[in-house]
Amino acid sequence: MSGGVLRVLPLGGLGEIGKNMTVVEYRGRIVVVDTGLRFPTTDMLGIDLVLPDFGYLRDRAADIEGIVVTHGHEDHLGALPWVMRELDRSPPVYGGRLTMAMARSKLDEHKLRDVPLDDMRPGEELELGPFRLELVHMTHSIPDSCAVALTTELGTVLVTGDYKFDQTPVDGLPADVSRLAELGRQGVLLLCGDSTNADRSGFSPSERDVGPRLQEVFARAPGRIIVTSFASNIHRVQQVIDAAARLGRKVSLVGRSMRKNVNIGRSLGHIEFPEGALIPPQEVEDWPDEKIVVISTGSQGEPLSALRRMAHNDHRMIKLHRGDTVVFSATPIPGNERAVNETVDRLFHIGCEVITSRDAPIHASGHGYAEELKLMLNLVKPRYVMPVHGDHKRIRLHGQLADAVGIDPEDVFRGENGLPLEIDAGGARYGEPEQSGMIFVDGVDIGDPADVALRDRRMLSGDGIFIVVATVSEQSGASVVPPEVIFRGVPFVEQADSLVEEIRHEVERSLARAANDGVREIDMLQQELHDDLAAFVYDRLRRRPMVLPVVVEV
Numbered sequence: 001m002s003g004g005v006l007r008v009l010p011l012g013g014l015g016e017i018g019k020n021m022t023v024v025e026y027r028g029r030i031v032v033v034d035t036g037l038r039f040p041t042t043d044m045l046g047i048d049l050v051l052p053d054f055g056y057l058r059d060r061a062a063d064i065e066g067i068v069v070t071h072g073h074e075d076h077l078g079a080l081p082w083v084m085r086e087l088d089r090s091p092p093v094y095g096g097r098l099t100m101a102m103a104r105s106k107l108d109e110h111k112l113r114d115v116p117l118d119d120m121r122p123g124e125e126l127e128l129g130p131f132r133l134e135l136v137h138m139t140h141s142i143p144d145s146c147a148v149a150l151t152t153e154l155g156t157v158l159v160t161g162d163y164k165f166d167q168t169p170v171d172g173l174p175a176d177v178s179r180l181a182e183l184g185r186q187g188v189l190l191l192c193g194d195s196t197n198a199d200r201s202g203f204s205p206s207e208r209d210v211g212p213r214l215q216e217v218f219a220r221a222p223g224r225i226i227v228t229s230f231a232s233n234i235h236r237v238q239q240v241i242d243a244a245a246r247l248g249r250k251v252s253l254v255g256r257s258m259r260k261n262v263n264i265g266r267s268l269g270h271i272e273f274p275e276g277a278l279i280p281p282q283e284v285e286d287w288p289d290e291k292i293v294v295i296s297t298g299s300q301g302e303p304l305s306a307l308r309r310m311a312h313n314d315h316r317m318i319k320l321h322r323g324d325t326v327v328f329s330a331t332p333i334p335g336n337e338r339a340v341n342e343t344v345d346r347l348f349h350i351g352c353e354v355i356t357s358r359d360a361p362i363h364a365s366g367h368g369y370a371e372e373l374k375l376m377l378n379l380v381k382p383r384y385v386m387p388v389h390g391d392h393k394r395i396r397l398h399g400q401l402a403d404a405v406g407i408d409p410e411d412v413f414r415g416e417n418g419l420p421l422e423i424d425a426g427g428a429r430y431g432e433p434e435q436s437g438m439i440f441v442d443g444v445d446i447g448d449p450a451d452v453a454l455r456d457r458r459m460l461s462g463d464g465i466f467i468v469v470a471t472v473s474e475q476s477g478a479s480v481v482p483p484e485v486i487f488r489g490v491p492f493v494e495q496a497d498s499l500v501e502e503i504r505h506e507v508e509r510s511l512a513r514a515a516n517d518g519v520r521e522i523d524m525l526q527q528e529l530h531d532d533l534a535a536f537v538y539d540r541l542r543r544r545p546m547v548l549p550v551v552v553e554v
């Protein structure tokens with residue numbers, strides 16, 4: 001080992017599910033692994049997406065050698081357009097072919113046409129400043145998933161990306177176990193490993209096992225079959241197509257992202273349709289029910305998705321009816337359970353049969369279980385371990401697995417977003433925390449979580465709003481006509497109703513006090529009114545509606 005400090009700074013993905021982003025830094029140069037996003041929770045009212053706070057990268061844009069994306073899932077790729085927009089230069093982006101095709105399509109939607117994207121094949125090596133970059137082929141629920149090996153003079157950092165050790169993947173390309181073992185023999189300094197299924201014992205089932213189970217379910221369905229799954233799960237989509245073809249059913253694709261991903265997958269040879277198997281959605285009604293399989297987006301109950309629309313009888317082309325079977329070939333991501341349950345119940349209401357992965361083994365996780373995480377640890381034999389991609393519980397469990405295979409607990413770093421791990425010839429330790437957290441996307445604009453708009457939405461959604469219009473004399477500052485009080489969405493309206501008169505009095509009292517104190521400036525008056533009324537309303541209702549005073553001078 002020679003001098004220098006290797007810094008590994010996770011900006012997202014630790015203590016949470018989503019927005020994965022890891023900064024690897026050596027001799028002042030940076031490689032970023034993944035630029036992921038997260039979907040908002042229900043309290044983030046009106047927020048569309050959540051990104052990692054990448055202010056650190058904005059300040060260091062000139063030092064970024066490249067951005068490497070492990071695979072095409074939103075929690076690894078989704079923030080790329082925003083990162084590119086915010087940095088004052090576009091560093092080159094690297095990843096597998098499908099990953100880069102998906103990145104291209106995303107950047108195009110944001111009209112970012114001159115970001116340099118470079119396909120890399122696993123095994124290919126690339127010098128990026130003080131780093132040597134190599135991708136290692138892995139199996140996951142999307143093709144072209146890779147682990148990222150970044151080698152410096154100090155040693156290799158291996159970021160696994162999302163993975164499972166599928167021995168019989170649908171495309172016949174298992175994870176490159178021998179390359180992982182080779183890296184292990186050469187010496188891996190730090191392993192940043194996927195913790196998603198650290199809480200599940202044993203090995204995950206192979207994706208290939210799902211196909212026959214789907215076919216069994218299809219064979220029992222009397223009418224149309226609607227299958228929903230992640231649009232990016234290209235091998236799953238292929239297995240649905242194959243099962244449909246064996247049963248002599250036509251396939252139709254519904255939902256924008258489904259059509260988009262299948263197109264990209266087809267153009268790269270990951271998906272094949274038997275001759276004449278695919279029909280456009282507008283022709284579904286022309287075929288007998290028992291001849292149809294529809295593959296749809298909406299497995300997570302997403303509000304605007306095709307399945308959710310169908311469940312609400314609001315889809316342009318497909319009207320569900322009794323006798324249809326809806327197959328959920330996916331499990332809800334934590335946080336989406338409610339939306340999924342609601343969709344399922346709607347489907348029952350329409351009279352559909354609903355089959356989920358609880359009823360039949362029609363889903364296989366893309367993330368390895370405990371034994372696979374141990375296998376990774378044993379293959380790679382890392383000097384240090386930093387579990388990533390998991391909530392606090394799974395990160396801790398991943399640490400225990402490392403302990404179980406004989407890694408010294410002192411060498412396992414259960415990190416946090418924003419906390420850099422610093423490794424040099426003398427050992428590994430945490431450095432000073434860096435800026436990290438969330439930024440919100442509202443439409444296409446980004447803002448920070450302390451955003452006033454979001455605070456206002458929370459207040460409005462919780463306790464409603466009072467608008468008070470007071471008209472005061474320019475000369476004396478006294479109220480000249482009875483103040484107007486308007487309220488919307490305030491709970492306990494009956495009580496509030498009787499309050500209106502009292503609020504009017506309170507407004508007049510407050511204005512009189514202000515006039516007495518010589519407060520005449522409109523902004524100041526409004527502030528005083530706000531404070532007095534907010535206190536008054538809280539005192540009477542034990543609620544904090546938004547109070548919006550408007551003072552007009554005459």
Ligand SMILES: [Zn+2]
Nearest residue numbers: 071073140162
């Ligand atoms: Zn993934």
Ligand SMILES: [Zn+2]
Nearest residue numbers: 073075076162
């Ligand atoms: Zn992921």
